Amino acid sequence: MTTLAVIGAGPAGLTLARVLQRLDAPYDVVVLDRDHGPDDRPQGGTLDMHAGSGQTALERAGLLDAFHAVARPEGQDVRLLAHTGETLISHVAGPEEVAPEIDRGDLRALLLDALRPGTVRWGTKFDRIDGTDLVLDDGSRLAADVVVGADGAWSRVRPLLSPARPEYSGVVFVEFRLTDVDTRRPDLAALVGRGSMSAPYANRSLIAQRNARGVVRGYAALRRPADTPDLDDRDVLLGYFADYADELTDLVRAADEGFVVRPITALPVGHRWEPVPGMTLVGDAAHLMSPFSGMGANLAMLDGSDLALALAEHGPAGITAYEELMFPRSEAAARGAAAGIADAIAPDAPAHSLRHLSQMLQEA
Template sequence: MNSIAIVGAGLGGLACARVLQLHGIDVTVFEQEPSAGFRPQGGTLDLHGDTGQVAMRTAELYEPFRALARPEGQQMRAIDPLTGEVVMNEVPEEGDDSRPEIDRGQLRGLLLDSLTPGTVQWGRSITDVTPGRLTFDDGSTADFDLIVGADGAWSRVRRALTGVRPEYSGVTFVEFGLDDADRRHPGLAALAGQGTLMTKVGGKALVAQRTSTGHIRCYAVFYAPEDWATGLDFADPAAVRANLLERYAGWHPSLLAFLHDVDGGFTHRPLQVLPVPHAWTGTPGLTLLGDAAHLMPPLGVGANLALLDGTELATALATSASVGDAVRAYEAGMLPRSIETAKACAGGLHDLLSDDLRSMAA
């Protein structure tokens, strides 16, 4: 087996690199960001027993993962948006490790630390991809037996393989947060619980998730045209807050307090998805994993699938007679799985914004 290039140092790409190195296979990860700490890595995610946790076992990182994971983070609470009444409070039983939470940044750090120093080349932006060859923004090129697109929603590797681009789903997320919630916002911390809080009605939802640091990451989620924020300056938190408070008018004051008490600003995240099905004809020297292959609504499966994709691809490369055989075997399993999951997530997105408070799609 010769050299492998992975474009993108997200969870799936790093998991793939980890398993390749366990098998003694040469791999380089190219990441356009200048460093691991260039930007926050997002909130918390749950690793599922049949996908993400399988990947961590394959990567021989299950025990370090368990040391960081928070089983108590599986708590799910639903609150009536108009009355503030708690209508569901699911607390995990002792020993329930089916979907423990872990901060995305912690998980990424665990994967990065498991790699041979120098595996990730930071600040390497790709300008062109052809089968077996990468071209960088400084004009240099490098050749590989396989290029793996692990470069997310706007994957440059995908452009070379399928040319398909994500499309706006009709749903937008506005992200915000509360810092040191137990001390600074104790009432909201108690409302959120140890895991995820959900409240929704009329095509609008509010989601709050606790992280290991006591931060509460929140999302206002609603149907909106793609241009809904035209003229709204997200650098002006007061203007964004006023827009959201008007949009959520009539909701219980205990829930609107999440919007009033924001620490910092708001981030606009219009929800983009790839069409379903998204597949391709096998192309020697190229393949995709994670969001580059199957960008779907963020309903708790994307990171799990990315991790599983990465470890399955690496295992195939380590056990197959050729790179071509490995990629064909990997894609034969990954593509049908991702298509079926994407179909389910499309329905789950509408469940997320339904009026059924016990439907906890997020």
């Protein structure tokens, strides 16, 4: 039996583990995560699962029906608003929409529930490799034949393969949440609708997405230096949106306590590395890109499932086949994501979003 250590229980690592176990491949799979449990920290917003990537991975994991049972096809409704509150585009999703939404926490639960008991070791933070041993931050060791870095943006495994580091995109997101929105603020529930809304204007945007269980998740996006102070202060944040209509900035006023500042970073477009036997990366660890691709979690899961298929078919040598598949597709998506963030949070916003969305809806 080959011991496969997966560092990180995000969408990439969990999909890899699940597909390998489902194939009954001869690997003893252990997933390590620094979180102390699946609900250790808020899992963030909603993800749309695309046909051909996230949904392909879910099918390989045997979880496509379970996904559709909890997913929200109506989450594909899109509203584009001017900073004055005027509606520019309002698209209501039809039955042909192909990328239903799921809350990130629900997706994690779906994947976790499908794993053999004990596969994930919570509260174990990978620190470094010493010979064939993984060294955890409490000093304990774990011998592994194959190591997969599924440990996200600031991967500790990546430096063993590549010197690349994420770079700041110039855009910072401030994340917030509104709970019980339907009863507490029906006006804001109506503003966001069943899916998502955005109001890009002059190097900023207000973005809000409907999540499950009466929650709306919002992001105030600003093109500002990464170290701009006090963006997690409601009043300071509102000051940056003073020229927006109150009906939009009420999203920020009505938000729960607890604003989270997330500078948006990305790896260089086309990031790749020379093959290293018995070691590779999946998901954000391999190709962190701005969320404007809408593909990060989708690609992470496709990576996980492709690597599982390659390892099952070719043994650890299958890593090379996986990397050859993953490098070009993630390069294309990363190029799109870089253009997406440059165009959406731009001085002439919402010009590009208006053109892009109109064209997309025409083609659909």
